[in-house]
Amino acid sequence: MTRLTLILSGLLVALFVTALLIGPAHISPGPSLRALIMGGEGPMTLVMREIRLPRALLGLLIGGALGLAGAAMQGYLRNPLADPGLIGVSGSAALGAVLAIQTGFATTWSLGLPMAALSGAVLGVCAVLLLAGPRGSSLSLILAGIAISALAGALTALVLNLSPNPFAANEIVFWMMGSLSDRSMTHVWIALPFILLGSALLASLSRGLDALTLGEDAAEAMGIGLRRMRLTLIFGTAAVVGASTAVAGAIGFVGLVVPHLLRPFVGARPGRLLLASTLGGAAMLLAADIVVRAILPDRDLKLGVVTALIGAPLFLHLIYRTRQDAT
Amino acid sequence: MLPAGVLPMSASMHASSLWIPWLVAALTAAPALADAPRRVVSMNLCTDQLAMLVAGEGQLISVSALSADPRGSAMADVAARYPLNHGRAEEIYLMQPDLVIAGTFTRRATVDMLDRLGIPVLLLEPAYTLDDIAALLIQTGKALGQEAKAESLVADFQTRLGLLNSKDAANPRAALYSANGYTSGDRTLAGEILSAAGLDNVAAEAGLADGGFLPLEVLVMAAPDTVITGVPYAGESRAEAVTDHPVIAALRDGRPGARMMDRDWVCGTPFVLQAINAMADLRHTLQDGQR
Incomplete structure (x- = not known):
């Protein structure tokens, strides 16, 4: 275990505990943690086990998933701008999820919601890879992402506006910005298997991504199957992003910011960046979810607001640097 | 005619x-x-x-x-x-x-x-x-x-x-919980419907006399005797899904809950008597259960 892993793990534990201790109900840390672990009768156990625990667990899982997916895509495309949110994968996953919910498919089959989001995400990843090409320039990658995000966002808004439910149209902002409020253990069980499976697929790319830094020919000479890597990346990313989006909406910029910040600490080796970004992504999302609850305890400030406030300036910085490199 | x-x-x-x-x-x-x-x-x-x-x-x-x-x-x-x-x-x-x-x-x-x-x-x-x-x-x-x-x-x-007004010394405590976690306080028509039926409103304990957003956590900590939720519209929404959260089921836990029929609750017409009647029935069921 490297020092970076240790530091990130420590940070993660601290943030996880903080996330469990913060919320609109004013209960003191000692009794609430006791209620969480020991259980027992009473409302405090319900608050801790059924409201705060699933929220913190989802922050951990989804943040980790988005960090990992960002690192894997950036490594594979060798492009620091690849983030599942920016290139439209989250948006297409949200469209899949909204379609499943509004058509009732999500209630007829317990795996309906995550499977539909996953299908949306697969279409999104494939479309981006097709449009941007295997070694696409930053420009074509971002343009493809904007087009796919816009299309998926418009269709999501259309489906929600067509819903007979008067509340549905207001939820466009949830699907585009994401939130962890009022989630339950049901949502954890929906997302968990897909995130674990997808993460395992993405983690298996570690050696291949390191080899790819030497170029595709060198990687193939080292026995890396590029076609297989590509498929693994598509389904791994779709599984983690799809499951995350299905339960928490599209949360942007985690997959952009975290790999960028951590890259210098892993000697720019994309394989090692995978684990670091998973831990870092989880820490960033937990922190963001603590911030939204600290700013507006009683209201549902969307997570995407905070992640974008951190991520968008960095995105601008990256674009600026990309332009400098080009000249 | x-x-x-x-x-x-x-x-x-x-x-x-x-x-x-x-x-x-x-x-x-x-x-x-x-x-x-x-x-x-x-x-x-x-x-x-x-x-x-x-x-x-x-x-x-x-x-x-x-x-x-x-x-x-x-x-x-x-x-x-x-x-x-x-x-x-x-x-x-x-x-x-x-x-x-x-x-x-x-x-x-x-x-x-x-x-x-x-x-x-x-x-x-x-x-x-x-x-x-x-x-x-x-x-x-x-x-x-x-x-x-x-x-x-x-x-x-x-x-x-x-004829409907009937108050006991110990009223059961009820929570009104609609889409997005919205609750109605005592200074609202819905709040008056509750109190006319002999139910105390937990929104008042949470400091929401006019109504407002009651976070799920605060609702759980208030531990009401009954939770009265809205009737969802056709189609699905996250706003209404909050009333299906497992903690609402846990709060009810064998005790009767109730649904607010919009038609009897929303407008200031004599039809609110139907809502008061339904709530009075709920109160009787709750009190019978406690005995």
Whole structure:
């Protein structure tokens, strides 16, 4: 275990505990943690086990998933701008999820919601890879992402506006910005298997991504199957992003910011960046979810607001640097 | 004259058998006075129901489309017999009304335009208390030249309300919980419905006298004896899904919960008696369970 892993793990534990201790109900840390672990009768156990625990667990899982997916895509495309949110994968996953919910498919089959989001995400990843090409320039990658995000966002808004439910149209902002409020253990069980499976697929790319830094020919000479890597990346990313989006909406910029910040600490080796970004992504999302609850305890400030406030300036910085490199 | 069959099913189910003769008597009262408006159009769900109760035969020529939807309207069957409007200035102008009744929350631009076109508009405040209901009936009666009918409706409403009023020393504690975690406090019509039925409102304990967003955690910590949730609309929404959260089921845990039927809760009309009746039933069930 490297020092970076240790530091990130420590940070993660601290943030996880903080996330469990913060919320609109004013209960003191000692009794609430006791209620969480020991259980027992009473409302405090319900608050801790059924409201705060699933929220913190989802922050951990989804943040980790988005960090990992960002690192894997950036490594594979060798492009620091690849983030599942920016290139439209989250948006297409949200469209899949909204379609499943509004058509009732999500209630007829317990795996309906995550499977539909996953299908949306697969279409999104494939479309981006097709449009941007295997070694696409930053420009074509971002343009493809904007087009796919816009299309998926418009269709999501259309489906929600067509819903007979008067509340549905207001939820466009949830699907585009994401939130962890009022989630339950049901949502954890929906997302968990897909995130674990997808993460395992993405983690298996570690050696291949390191080899790819030497170029595709060198990687193939080292026995890396590029076609297989590509498929693994598509389904791994779709599984983690799809499951995350299905339960928490599209949360942007985690997959952009975290790999960028951590890259210098892993000697720019994309394989090692995978684990670091998973831990870092989880820490960033937990922190963001603590911030939204600290700013507006009683209201549902969307997570995407905070992640974008951190991520968008960095995105601008990256674009600026990309332009400098080009000249 | 409207036959007794026009009453919604729930009226005969919830209320006592005295209900139907009372309403029919009210609906067959005297025709409008000579100088009263003859072509009245109502464009708000709640003013529609007040107007339908109070207006003389042929006096009311159109109500809003929302009133024909049994989900939100206690008089959907009656409303379906009227031409329906959608609250647009153009269609209402073409009906050539001599009085338009709207709510104070009806789209301002539409009301202003009707005003500019020289059509008298009566704006009715929404009811915030049970007492407001009598005032609204009287106000509508005056505007329509049906004072006597309005007064008999008020008298009957108050008699019935008096019969329902029954308070115990120890009221069960109830929480109203609708879409997005919205709750209604004591200073709202829904809050008064609860207290008239002998239930205490946990929103007051949480400092939400006017109502507002009650976080799920705060609801759980308040540990109410019963949770009364809204009835979801067709289609799905995250806003309403919060009432299906496992902690709501855990809070209820074998004790009876209840649903708020929008049609009996939303508008300040005598139909709130149905909501009070349902809540009083809930209170009895809760108290029987405790014994």
